[in-house]
Amino acid sequence: MVSVLNLSLLAEVEALSPMGSGALPACIDTQCHQDAESDVAPTCFGSENSAVSSDSDEAVVIEEAPKVQARASRLKVPSLLQRRQFGSKLSLSPSKIRMDVRPVAPVEQGSLEQYTVLEELGQGSCGIVYRALRKADKTPVALKLMRIADPEEFAAAEREYKLLRGIDHSCVVKAIDFFRYSKGAVLVMEHFDGTDLQALIGKTSHRKLGEATVASLFGQLVGALRHLHKLGVVHRDVKAENVLVSSDLRHLKLVDFNTAERVCEGGTLLDRVGTPAYMSPEVLLGEAVTEAADIWGAGLCLHLMLFGNLPADRNDFASHEDFGRALRAGGGFTPSTKSCGGSFAARAVLAKCLELDFQKRATACSVLEHTWFSASL
Numbered sequence: 227m228v229s230v231l232n233l234s235l236l237a238e239v240e241a242l243s244p245m246g247s248g249a250l251p252a253c254i255d256t257q258c259h260q261d262a263e264s265d266v267a268p269t270c271f272g273s274e275n276s277a278v279s280s281d282s283d284e285a286v287v288i289e290e291a292p293k294v295q296a297r298a299s300r301l302k303v304p305s306l307l308q309r310r311q312f313g314s315k316l317s318l319s320p321s322k323i324r325m326d327v328r329p330v331a332p333v334e335q336g337s338l339e340q341y342t343v344l345e346e347l348g349q350g351s352c353g354i355v356y357r358a359l360r361k362a363d364k365t366p367v368a369l370k371l372m373r374i375a376d377p378e379e380f381a382a383a384e385r386e387y388k389l390l391r392g393i394d395h396s397c398v399v400k401a402i403d404f405f406r407y408s409k410g411a412v413l414v415m416e417h418f419d420g421t422d423l424q425a426l427i428g429k430t431s432h433r434k435l436g437e438a439t440v441a442s443l444f445g446q447l448v449g450a451l452r453h454l455h456k457l458g459v460v461h462r463d464v465k466a467e468n469v470l471v472s473s474d475l476r477h478l479k480l481v482d483f484n485t486a487e488r489v490c491e492g493g494t495l496l497d498r499v500g501t502p503a504y505m506s507p508e509v510l511l512g513e514a515v516t517e518a519a520d521i522w523g524a525g526l527c528l529h530l531m532l533f534g535n536l537p538a539d540r541n542d543f544a545s546h547e548d549f550g551r552a553l554r555a556g557g558g559f560t561p562s563t564k565s566c567g568g569s570f571a572a573r574a575v576l577a578k579c580l581e582l583d584f585q586k587r588a589t590a591c592s593v594l595e596h597t598w599f600s601a602s603l
């Protein structure tokens with residue numbers, strides 16, 4: 227079913243699309259071969275290029291946009307801010323809280339008219355992502371159209387752009403531009419030709435990938451997290467829907483930095499944000515949001531790739547706390563007992579990522595040191 231947001235944004239892009247909505251093709255069709263082991267790329271954790279940029283401190287002026295607010299208020303999807311503040315606020319020590327995003331290059335003066343909008347690539351709780359071509363040079367891009375109700379939401383959307391601009395890693399999607407449009411804000415990203423991990427697993431026969439492929443993809447995901455964590459950035463929504471994989475299963479990119487935050491070294495964050503099914507026990511129980519929460523999310527992605535499912539279902543529990551307590555108590559699952567399949571080494575890596583005590587959970591660096599990766603080459 228097409229959501230209200232979908233219709234609203236579609237109306238906007240129809241005017242710009244050469245095809246009109248009736249001609250909007252289906253989402254990208256990605257072929258997935260379970261037996262792609264033989265030609266899988268060597269395990270590579272991705273390349274890191276730079277630290278956070280701090281080129282300029284020019285601020286973006288947030289203007290009042292009553293028309294946009296009025297229209298946006300009719301939309302029936304959670305707003306950006308609602309998503310960022312998902313769950314209850316926690317009362318952690320303010321001395322340990324996030325730092326403000328460092329200033330990055332000024333927002334360019336883009337507009338939707340600079341792009342030919344093509345088909346929808348996907349959507350989440352913040353907006354809809356379309357494939358598009360930059361008219362000037364035919365560069366393929368991905369446009370994330372987000373509805374914005376007020377300046378605070380605009381600032382939240384802009385944070386995603388600013389954070390992404392400061393990250394340069396081959397396994398993290400790159401941000402190109404950010405600007406306002408009549409219904410909200412647009413984040414322009416490099417287009418990654420692939421499908422999200424959740425959809426990929428759904429299309430794969432027996433819902434499983436071969437282990438060499440899994441090691442290669444998981445290495446790239448944790449390589450991206452290692453880079454983020456070195457920069458003091460916690461993604462906070464690492465899940466299969468935010469991981470894109472190329473059709474030949476060789477390349478992976480992490481997307482969706484809407485909930486990402488900077489933390490002081492060894493610090494914790496205040497808000498419980500993210501997706502409940504992928505939240506770690508300490509996040510569900512309101513104790514802490516650290517880099518370890520990203521490793522938990524990556525561990526669940528690994529479980530999904532190895533076994534075709536998640537080890538526990540949030541829907542079986544009445545509240546986040548119940549779910550968190552069940553996980554803490556063992557949750558009826560451990561990677562080595564509940565799931566079948568996967569080599570001993572793969573299970574060992576999984577167990578390191580799904581360690582219940584976040585202070586003992588492996589870091590991205592230590593995960594990547596495991597011999598599973600070199601053995602899977």
Ligand SMILES: Nc1ncnc2c1ncn2[C@@H]1O[C@H](COP(=O)(O)OP(=O)(O)O)[C@@H](O)[C@H]1O
Nearest residue numbers: 348349350351352353355368415417418467482
């Ligand atoms: N740069 C990109 N290239 C290709 N597809 C993308 C890109 N960014 C996002 N997508 C697709 O759009 C979906 C929604 O994007 P995402 O940033 O996760 O939005 P949300 O914040 O609403 O969850 C993703 O799950 C993915 O399928």
Ligand SMILES: [Mg+2]
Nearest residue numbers: 350467468482
């Ligand atoms: Mg998403």
